[in-house]
Amino acid sequence: MATLSSTVPVEVPTTGRGSGGEHPPVYGGGGDGGRGDGYPDYGRRLRRARLGLAVVLAPIFMFFVSIVSAYIVRQGLPTFDDKTSTYVRDWIPVALPLALLLVNTGLLAASSLTAEFARRQITRQAALAPVRSIPGVSLGQESGFPWLAVTVLLGGGFLVGQWLAWQELAARGFYVATSASSSFVYLLTAAHGVHLAGGVIVLLYAVIVSLLRKPVEARRIVVDVTAWYWHFMFVLWVGIFALLWFMR
Amino acid sequence: MATSATTHAHAAPQGFIRKYIFSLDHKVIGIQYIFLALTAVMVGMFLSLLMRIHMIWPTAVLPLVGEIRPETYLSLLTMHGTIMVFFVLTTAPQGGFGNYFLPIQIGAPDMAFPVLNMLSFWTTFVAFVVMLAAFFVTGGAPLHGWTGYAPLSALTNSGPGEQLGADLWVTSIAIFCIASLMGALNFITTTLDLRAKGMTMFRMPLTVWAWFITAILGLLAFGVLLSAGILLLLDRNLGTSFYVPLVVVNGQVMGHKGGSPLLWQHLFWFFGHPEVYIAILPGMGVASQLLSTFARKPIFGYKAMVYAIMAIGLLGFVVWGHHMFMSGMSPYSAFAFSIMTMCIGVPSAIKTFNWLGTMYKARIRFQTPMLYAIGFVSLFVSGGLSGPFLAQPVLDIPLHDTAFVVAHFHLIMGVAAIFGMFAGTYYWFPKMFGRMMNETWGRIHFVITLIGTYCIFMPMHYLGMAAQPRRYSQFTEVAYLQHLMPLNRFITYMALITIGAQIIFIVNLFWSMFKGPKASDNPWESTTLEWTTTTPPPHDNFGGHTPVVYHGPYEYAVPGAAKDYVMQTEPAGVTAH
Numbered sequence: 164m165a166t167l168s169s170t171v172p173v174e175v176p177t178t179g180r181g182s183g184g185e186h187p188p189v190y191g192g193g194g195d196g197g198r199g200d201g202y203p204d205y206g207r208r209l210r211r212a213r214l215g216l217a218v219v220l221a222p223i224f225m226f227f228v229s230i231v232s233a234y235i236v237r238q239g240l241p242t243f244d245d246k247t248s249t250y251v252r253d254w255i256p257v258a259l260p261l262a263l264l265l266v267n268t269g270l271l272a273a274s275s276l277t278a279e280f281a282r283r284q285i286t287r288q289a290a291l292a293p294v295r296s297i298p299g300v301s302l303g304q305e306s307g308f309p310w311l312a313v314t315v316l317l318g319g320g321f322l323v324g325q326w327l328a329w330q331e332l333a334a335r336g337f338y339v340a341t342s343a344s345s346s347f348v349y350l351l352t353a354a355h356g357v358h359l360a361g362g363v364i365v366l367l368y369a370v371i372v373s374l375l376r377k378p379v380e381a382r383r384i385v386v387d388v389t390a391w392y393w394h395f396m397f398v399l400w401v402g403i404f405a406l407l408w409f410m411r
Numbered sequence: 412m413a414t415s416a417t418t419h420a421h422a423a424p425q426g427f428i429r430k431y432i433f434s435l436d437h438k439v440i441g442i443q444y445i446f447l448a449l450t451a452v453m454v455g456m457f458l459s460l461l462m463r464i465h466m467i468w469p470t471a472v473l474p475l476v477g478e479i480r481p482e483t484y485l486s487l488l489t490m491h492g493t494i495m496v497f498f499v500l501t502t503a504p505q506g507g508f509g510n511y512f513l514p515i516q517i518g519a520p521d522m523a524f525p526v527l528n529m530l531s532f533w534t535t536f537v538a539f540v541v542m543l544a545a546f547f548v549t550g551g552a553p554l555h556g557w558t559g560y561a562p563l564s565a566l567t568n569s570g571p572g573e574q575l576g577a578d579l580w581v582t583s584i585a586i587f588c589i590a591s592l593m594g595a596l597n598f599i600t601t602t603l604d605l606r607a608k609g610m611t612m613f614r615m616p617l618t619v620w621a622w623f624i625t626a627i628l629g630l631l632a633f634g635v636l637l638s639a640g641i642l643l644l645l646d647r648n649l650g651t652s653f654y655v656p657l658v659v660v661n662g663q664v665m666g667h668k669g670g671s672p673l674l675w676q677h678l679f680w681f682f683g684h685p686e687v688y689i690a691i692l693p694g695m696g697v698a699s700q701l702l703s704t705f706a707r708k709p710i711f712g713y714k715a716m717v718y719a720i721m722a723i724g725l726l727g728f729v730v731w732g733h734h735m736f737m738s739g740m741s742p743y744s745a746f747a748f749s750i751m752t753m754c755i756g757v758p759s760a761i762k763t764f765n766w767l768g769t770m771y772k773a774r775i776r777f778q779t780p781m782l783y784a785i786g787f788v789s790l791f792v793s794g795g796l797s798g799p800f801l802a803q804p805v806l807d808i809p810l811h812d813t814a815f816v817v818a819h820f821h822l823i824m825g826v827a828a829i830f831g832m833f834a835g836t837y838y839w840f841p842k843m844f845g846r847m848m849n850e851t852w853g854r855i856h857f858v859i860t861l862i863g864t865y866c867i868f869m870p871m872h873y874l875g876m877a878a879q880p881r882r883y884s885q886f887t888e889v890a891y892l893q894h895l896m897p898l899n900r901f902i903t904y905m906a907l908i909t910i911g912a913q914i915i916f917i918v919n920l921f922w923s924m925f926k927g928p929k930a931s932d933n934p935w936e937s938t939t940l941e942w943t944t945t946t947p948p949p950h951d952n953f954g955g956h957t958p959v960v961y962h963g964p965y966e967y968a969v970p971g972a973a974k975d976y977v978m979q980t981e982p983a984g985v986t987a988h
Contacts, residue, residue, distance in 0.1 A: 211604050221631060225630075225634035233642070233653065242656070242657075343651075346651040
């Protein structure tokens with residue numbers, strides 16, 4: 164085979180991810196991802212961080228899918244009963260504290276909303292940052308409602324609420340090893356709680372960074388991806404809650 | 412991740428610790444992965460040697476382990492499998508070579524998230540230390556095999572190694588999952604976002620395609636293994652019954668009830684089968700790259716190769732049940748898994764014939780890397796052909812617990828993948844260390860290793876068909892296996908010779924690192940981007956500029972070109988004719 168493997172005589176080579184006629188990224192000396200003129204390319208960084216987040220969500224999704232499928236399989240599985248020597252169904256519906264969990268869901272929904280406000284707020288600030296840096300230009304005081312801090316508080320409230328829900332479960336006699344159903348309830352809520360706690364830690368980081376003098380564009384990346392992660396955690400919780408309630 | 416994006420590799424670090432230990436440079440991290448895997452492979456090889464020796468001299472008192480009791484043998488078996496699969500076959504081809512060469516081959520200055528990359532390596536390192544620690548705790552290493560089947564693995568009193576040793580084993584696997592997920596995240600984001608100008612997806616070398624698809628497999632598979640491991644830890648330590656049914660151990664009724672051992676098998680093999688491709692796909696990528704380079708011909712059917720990798724990856728997720736034909740699953744699902752498994756033969760055959768087509772009527776340069784690439788194809792065919800046998804429940808059920816399966820997966824997943832790594836090492840060594848490896852010793856190493864591995868694993872097919880069970884520690888007292896003992900002795904002698912021959916490789920590797928002849932920038936006359944930069948590459952890979960790509964990766968024997976190959980970066984005008 165003497166032919167070539169599809170030589171395209173390219174005058175203007177296409178770049179990755181469909182950014183047709185864009186100039187190739189020229190990296191400043193040490194390859195710092197900037198454009199070489201000393202001004203970091205925040206748009207590119209944001210795109211990369213969002214792509215990274217989208218990739219991260221895949222294994223998290225798979226993680227929960229595997230537990231949920233185990234839940235469904237286990238629910239339908241008969242168990243050998245040694246007293247009667249027969250196969251019986253041993254799935255006990257867990258008496259979930261519905262009211263408390265609904266309050267928690269409300270808290271998380273509210274936090275998702277405030278996370279979105281925080282995201283939009285900082286997006287606007289980042290968009291205006293170049294204008295602000297022009298000497299003599301004033302855009303007036305930025306409305307600085309602390310949406311991020313509110314989100315952290317609401318997220319913390321949700322986690323405390325989940326803790327209370329566990330205590331309520333224990334009070335009703337459902338411990339981790341009581342039955343297969345209660346094991347799954349604790350497992351799913353704990354796994355979701357751990358993932359949400361990770362989000363809280365990143366948001367706390369974003370709050371602390373906003374107190375330091377980091378460029379608003381850099382902070383925006385942290386807030387943006389965390390907000391999207393947060394929305395995912397909210398949707399995930401709704402799914403888990405629906406599973407635990409409707410498939411008791 | 413955002414934080415690591417903002418701290419994207421600045422100027423080259425100066426201090427020793429930042430430069431060689433906690434480095435953010437993907438090249439250093441790649442070499443760290445390779446050395447970790449090299450350490451792991453020596454441990455794993457030593458364990459296999461102990462097992463082989465025990466098989467033919469059961470009363471021998473061996474160094475470090477003393478007399479091998481049946482449970483010691485099972486510990487060796489477990490740790491050999493686990494260390495080899497996770498810390499060698501998953502770590503070196505992907506974490507090692509992938510880390511080093513994926514960014515360079517797509518023209519990127521580094522991985523997308525360098526801090527995460529460093530964390531990924533050190534997390535793997537911690538997982539390895541935790542795994543090794545299982546040898547040194549009360550009761551020793553676990554007995555449950557690398558597949559960790561419940562309920563054996565889920566009870567703390569089911570055997571001497573199932574106490575703390577098994578907890579460390581599960582913990583190590585869980586840590587490894589997290590490390591692999593971080594690595595996969597980096598590989599995918601880097602491939603999608605950091606390609607140089609002109610490097611379209613279909614101009615990526617097949618190595619990059621293999622690493623990319625492998626990363627996707629890892630991304631989807633390791634999360635499931637992580638959840639399976641967490642469930643196992645809960646069963647072991649919090650008294651839950653995910654995997655453990657009502658069970659009596661040593662006359663004592665355990666507190667568990669209603670769990671399903673099959674649940675573990677499903678979750679484990681949902682990871683476990685893609686894991687097979689995680690081990691072998693990078694080897695396929697390396698073989699494709701090398702066959703084209705040393706045959707001086709374009710790879711036969713580049714796009715078919717890419718689609719075959721994708722098809723193998725996709726099918727790899729729907730065949731896990733073929734590991735469970737013995738579990739008493741429904742014959743209907745066994746049939747479905749059987750059909751899907753045999754379907755994998757199609758993309759595998761496409762790849763094999765394309766490799767043969769690439770070599771057909773070529774003026775092949777038989778240098779060491781090429782020898783190993785051809786060896787890879789040979790082993791892939793030999794090991795792969797027994798796959799469709801085992802894919803059929805009627806054949807798998809008699810063969811499943813015999814040495815036949817050991818022969819099958821060692822040839823295809825073990826040795827073929829190792830040959831991919833050898834090929835990669837001999838091929839990329841000049842780029843990584845700036846010196847050439849010794850060619851003569853490389854060839855001697857190849858001949859002994861190829862013949863040796865065939866002598867070890869080919870007879871095992873026969874042993875399996877003669878019903879020699881696997882996982883048993885001792886055969887010398889079993890009457891119906893007596894006539895197989897000469898063959899078992901032969902395998903052990905061959906294992907001794909083959910493992911001994913690896914000393915040649917180790918000496919060649921370290922000697923060449925310091926004393927080998929200096930390598931030029933492109934000693935093999937390859938076309939891909941890593942050969943356009945200096946040897947070894949500078950901190951940012953291309954010395955301050957980003958390459959622009961004009962060609963596909965395998966333009967050899969180009970009519971009208973000045974040389975017989977066209978670099979990917981050569982401007983398009985050169986080949987206009």
